[in-house]
Amino acid sequence: xxxxxxxxxxxxxxxxxxxxxxxxxxxxxxxxxxxxxxxxxxxxxxxxxxxxxxxxxxxxxxxxxxxxxxxxxxxxxxxxxxxxxxxxxxxxxxxxxxxxxxxxxxxxxxxxxxxxxxxxxxxxxxxxxxxxxxxxxxxxxxxxxxxxxxxxxxxxxxxxxxxxxxxxxxxxxxxxxxxxxxxxxxxxxxxxxxxxxxxxxxxxxxxxxxxxxxxxxxxxxxxxxxxxxxxxxxxxxxxxxxxxxxxxxxxxxxxxxxxxxxxxxxxxxxxxxxxxxxxxxxxxxxxxxxxxxxxx
Amino acid sequence: xxxxxxxxxxxxxxxxxxxxxxxxxxxxxxxxxxxxxxxxxxxxxxxxxxxxxxxxxxxxxxxxxxxxxxxxxxxxxxxxxxxxxxxxxxxxxxxxxxxxxxxxxxxxxxxxxxxxxxxxxxxxxxxxxxxxxxxxxxxxxxxxxxxxxxxxxxxxxxxxxxxxxxxxxxxxxxxxxxxxxxxxxxxxxxxxxxxxxxxxxxxxxxxxxxxxxxxxxxxxxxxxxxxxxxxxxxxxxxxxxxxxxxxxxxxxxxxxxxxxxxxxxxxxxxx
Numbered sequence: 001x002x003x004x005x006x007x008x009x010x011x012x013x014x015x016x017x018x019x020x021x022x023x024x025x026x027x028x029x030x031x032x033x034x035x036x037x038x039x040x041x042x043x044x045x046x047x048x049x050x051x052x053x054x055x056x057x058x059x060x061x062x063x064x065x066x067x068x069x070x071x072x073x074x075x076x077x078x079x080x081x082x083x084x085x086x087x088x089x090x091x092x093x094x095x096x097x098x099x100x101x102x103x104x105x106x107x108x109x110x111x112x113x114x115x116x117x118x119x120x121x122x123x124x125x126x127x128x129x130x131x132x133x134x135x136x137x138x139x140x141x142x143x144x145x146x147x148x149x150x151x152x153x154x155x156x157x158x159x160x161x162x163x164x165x166x167x168x169x170x171x172x173x174x175x176x177x178x179x180x181x182x183x184x185x186x187x188x189x190x191x192x193x194x195x196x197x198x199x200x201x202x203x204x205x206x207x208x209x210x211x212x213x214x215x216x217x218x219x220x221x222x223x224x225x226x227x228x229x230x231x232x233x234x235x236x237x238x239x240x241x242x243x244x245x246x247x248x249x250x251x252x253x254x255x256x257x258x259x260x261x262x263x264x265x266x267x268x269x270x271x272x273x274x275x276x277x278x279x280x281x282x283x284x285x286x287x288x289x290x291x292x293x294x295x296x
Numbered sequence: 297x298x299x300x301x302x303x304x305x306x307x308x309x310x311x312x313x314x315x316x317x318x319x320x321x322x323x324x325x326x327x328x329x330x331x332x333x334x335x336x337x338x339x340x341x342x343x344x345x346x347x348x349x350x351x352x353x354x355x356x357x358x359x360x361x362x363x364x365x366x367x368x369x370x371x372x373x374x375x376x377x378x379x380x381x382x383x384x385x386x387x388x389x390x391x392x393x394x395x396x397x398x399x400x401x402x403x404x405x406x407x408x409x410x411x412x413x414x415x416x417x418x419x420x421x422x423x424x425x426x427x428x429x430x431x432x433x434x435x436x437x438x439x440x441x442x443x444x445x446x447x448x449x450x451x452x453x454x455x456x457x458x459x460x461x462x463x464x465x466x467x468x469x470x471x472x473x474x475x476x477x478x479x480x481x482x483x484x485x486x487x488x489x490x491x492x493x494x495x496x497x498x499x500x501x502x503x504x505x506x507x508x509x510x511x512x513x514x515x516x517x518x519x520x521x522x523x524x525x526x527x528x529x530x531x532x533x534x535x536x537x538x539x540x541x542x543x544x545x546x547x548x549x550x551x552x553x554x555x556x557x558x559x560x561x562x563x564x565x566x567x
Contacts, residue, residue, distance in 0.1 A: 002468065003385065006380060006385070010381065013438075014394070014435070017413065017431060017434075017435040019393075024412065024415045024416055028415060095311070098307035101304065101307065103308065106308065120539070121315050121319070124319070124536050125513070126496055127496070128322070128535060131322075131516070132321065132322045132532070133318055138334070138524070140334050172318070175314075229403050234405075235405075235499055239521075250407045254407055257503075267415070273407075273408065
């Protein structure tokens with residue numbers, strides 16, 4: 001009895017509020033937009049029994065998905081989301097690796113403090129952290145003021161509302177997700193391996209490439225997936241920092257729903273986004289599994 | 297390995313400066329007297345005054361706190377139950393589906409979660425408001441609680457619980473008196489994580505909130521879309537301050553607890 005209750009309660013909750021909503025999205029993505037409440041057709045009428053269900057099913061079609069392939073806004077948005085996520089992941093790795101390396105090589109009694117300093121921003125509001133860059137990057141912002149004062153530039157740079165601002169925002173907010181797995185891989189590394197490499201005639205840089213980087217490979221892979229996967233569907237960063245020229249699919253979905261009120265197309269956008277995400281998520285799972293097996 | 301120290305020191309300094317300078321600038325300019333946010337015109341606390349006299353922000357803060365307390369508490373109960381199911385219950389029909397549904401919200405884009413829940417609420421005719429935001433937040437944050445608690449349960453020594461059962465405790469008493477006190481730190485950090493996620497959420501709340509309930513992130517969002525504003529700087533400073541005090545306080549408390557435990561263990565060994 002206790003066992004049944006323990007399993008049934010969270011199971012029922014997840015079925016009702018996680019699985020069923022997805023089935024509804026899937027169903028609406030096959031429907032047509034209509035000027036009605038709710039704004040799509042057909043709606044299922046169970047009072048007519050089997051005939052109602054058959055009539056309902058016969059009206060579902062893949063029209064919205066064909067529409068997504070015809071209008072180049074959508075596939076451009078998917079491609080541009082993947083491209084932005086890929087470039088941003090590489091940039092986050094380039095910024096995050098030296099920090100993780102510095103943490104792993106810091107004196108022992110500093111490490112808990114450094115760890116807390118890296119995690120602390122993660123607990124503060126994501127929205128506020130993205131917002132803080134608006135004041136820095138705008139035309140009359142602090143960055144331009146500083147550069148003008150230093151005499152590096154003579155006219156203000158346009159950074160806000162460009163892809164550059166989006167990259168800065170992503171690197172800034174997702175940095176802890178990159179640093180922590182790399183740090184935990186580097187921390188477990190045996191320092192004598194580096195000494196051995198150097199005794200055998202490697203230069204410091206060669207030893208870094210041939211010993212440190214391969215040994216932190218798992219941390220790098222985990223960090224890259226942890227940044228890449230959520231960035232593809234990102235909405236807040238492109239909306240606040242990217243301006244109208246930055247195309248990302250999360251933003252397109254939002255606008256399709258709230259501005260155009262086209263629920264069927266918004267649902268179709270969501271279904272395709274999910275299908276795209278399955279590939280990196282499965283790869284990530286396989287990688288984690290392999291890592292666990294290697295550790296045992 | 298402790299060489300290259302100049303390199304390590306530089307990368308740490310630059311890295312931490314990158315992480316903290318934007319927030320520091322925000323805090324400094326929240327005390328700016330000028331409405332032109334990027335021009336410094338002397339020290340003033342006037343934006344805190346206008347913030348606290350703005351009823352819209354105060355109402356939104358109340359809604360946000362209610363939602364966060366309710367959703368994180370329900371999510372902690374459900375997430376802990378889910379963790380027990382994942383780690384303890386072995387095989388049962390639908391187990392793969394169950395664990396899939398636990399882990400999926402962790403990687404799901406918020407726009408999809410928000411859209412799907414909104415379509416559900418409209419489909420069943422539930423009026424959108426505080427209640428629907430609580431349902432939505434509970435669903436995605438229980439996954440985070442389940443992950444935190446199940447990783448603690450995996451390293452848990454089951455013989456303690458078996459001893460209690462052998463000594464005649466009921467399964468529920470064994471859980472309440474033995475298991476729960478041991479996994480309590482994980483349960484508490486799960487609750488804190490769920491609470492923060494709920495406080496922070498803009499996207500899912502925007503989809504599931506009706507006109508009757510506006511949360512703080514939604515309020516901030518509609519203000520900052522128009523550009524930088526001094527009231528939002530003041531509000532951000534307050535929020536950053538609360539989090540900093542909370543996180544540093546929590547780490548001091550755990551540190552002290554660990555020291556006390558060590559001292560007690562030493563005393564017990566010597567005693």
